[in-house]
Amino acid sequence: MVDENADQPASSDAEAHQAAVAARRPTAAENETQRRTTRRQAISIGVAVSPFGIAFGVTCAKAGLTWLQAAGFSSLVFTGGTQFAAVGVLAEHGAAAAAITAGLLLAIRSLAYGVVMAPALQGRWWKRALWSHVMIDEAMAVGTAHDDLVLRRYGYLWAGGSVFVLWNLATVAGAVLGNASEVWISRLGVDGTIPASFLALVWNRLQDPVQRWVATVGAAISIVAVPIAPAGMPIILAGLAVGISPFIGRRGRLPAATTR
Amino acid sequence: MNAGWIVLIGLTTGVYALKAAGPLLLGNRPLPKIVNAAASLLPAALLSALVMANTFAGGKHLQVDARVFGLVAAAIALQRKANFIVVIVAAAIATALARWAGGVL
Numbered sequence: 001m002v003d004e005n006a007d008q009p010a011s012s013d014a015e016a017h018q019a020a021v022a023a024r025r026p027t028a029a030e031n032e033t034q035r036r037t038t039r040r041q042a043i044s045i046g047v048a049v050s051p052f053g054i055a056f057g058v059t060c061a062k063a064g065l066t067w068l069q070a071a072g073f074s075s076l077v078f079t080g081g082t083q084f085a086a087v088g089v090l091a092e093h094g095a096a097a098a099a100i101t102a103g104l105l106l107a108i109r110s111l112a113y114g115v116v117m118a119p120a121l122q123g124r125w126w127k128r129a130l131w132s133h134v135m136i137d138e139a140m141a142v143g144t145a146h147d148d149l150v151l152r153r154y155g156y157l158w159a160g161g162s163v164f165v166l167w168n169l170a171t172v173a174g175a176v177l178g179n180a181s182e183v184w185i186s187r188l189g190v191d192g193t194i195p196a197s198f199l200a201l202v203w204n205r206l207q208d209p210v211q212r213w214v215a216t217v218g219a220a221i222s223i224v225a226v227p228i229a230p231a232g233m234p235i236i237l238a239g240l241a242v243g244i245s246p247f248i249g250r251r252g253r254l255p256a257a258t259t260r
Numbered sequence: 261m262n263a264g265w266i267v268l269i270g271l272t273t274g275v276y277a278l279k280a281a282g283p284l285l286l287g288n289r290p291l292p293k294i295v296n297a298a299a300s301l302l303p304a305a306l307l308s309a310l311v312m313a314n315t316f317a318g319g320k321h322l323q324v325d326a327r328v329f330g331l332v333a334a335a336i337a338l339q340r341k342a343n344f345i346v347v348i349v350a351a352a353i354a355t356a357l358a359r360w361a362g363g364v365l
Binding site for chain 1: 263264265266267268270271272274275276278279280281282283284286287288290291295296297298299300301302303304305306307308309310311312313314315316317320321322326327329330331333334335338343344345347348349350351352353354355356357358359360
């Protein structure tokens with residue numbers, strides 16, 4: 001972009017980028033609409049995972065854990081895949097070390113999420129430390145639906161908070177009440193809502209050709225990896241799909257981050 | 261019971277370390293361009309993997325079941341620009357119906 005007030009053309013990519021960013025910054029009304037949509041997504045996704053929270057509580061009871069331990073997992077570990085994997089090992093009378101290993105394998109993706117979210121989570125170290133606790137699939141998903149860093153953090157925190165509250169309530173309910181939650185999850189098709197949620201949150205990205213390619217290759221990697229890789233690896237291996245982007249070309253690539 | 265507490269403590273620290281490493285180590289400083297570029301594409305890869313794994317995985321093997329119908333219903337709803345709640349309710353209904361039909365037929 002040429003700055004018509006200057007004697008020479010815009011001297012750097014940075015200036016052109018900032019001008020484009022300023023032109024794209026949303027109005028106050030648009031901002032509020034986006035925030036409302038984000039809150040709705042955050043709460044909906046929290047509701048969607050609650051039945052699994054109940055199932056986790058039930059699984060803990062079956063594995064001989066107390067409701068306090070179940071609550072401990074859901075509040076302190078607070079990562080669905082990890083929780084199910086670890087308690088699953090304990091239910092089979094596996095060793096603590098095996099349960100921890102299984103749990104950590106399913107948490108490797110959190111590291112990738114943290115790298116993706118880091119630019120949006122800027123602030124004092126203790127704030128970042130606190131915000132990091134909700135670095136889960138759903139928070140990453142709702143957050144990264146926005147390129148704007150302020151909205152990204154908004155979505156991340158709302159989704160993380162929503163899931164935290166609902167997941168923990170559901171866990172205690174499941175552990176204390178114990179019921180045929182698995183049957184009801186199956187009958188009401190609740191397990192279908194989880195992939196649907198993630199699809200909804202990635203959908204807009206699929207407009208861009210580069211993102212679409214990366215998504216397709218990522219999907220292919222994960223499918224191939226499920227039968228052959230250890231639990232938790234398919235997701236993180238799919239991250240390798242970003243490596244194809246230099247081979248696709250520069251058409252329509254979304255900016256890495258827009259405003260602060 | 262002891263194993264339960266050991267696992268809880270082990271995972272609390274381990275998982276938190278993984279979650280916080282990015283924001284604590286990288287926060288408050290701009291990422292190198294190439295990392296930023298990769299990070300902007302990671303959500304597409306990770307989210308599509310989450311979609312696939314949550315649709316087709318049954319433990320350690322692939323499994324095609326009623327969830328596929330839920331995914332298709334979600335895709336149709338999204339194509340028609342339905343809002344988030346409609347999308348997930350449509351997916352739930354499609355999954356439940358497919359499962360019920362599979363049981364009946």
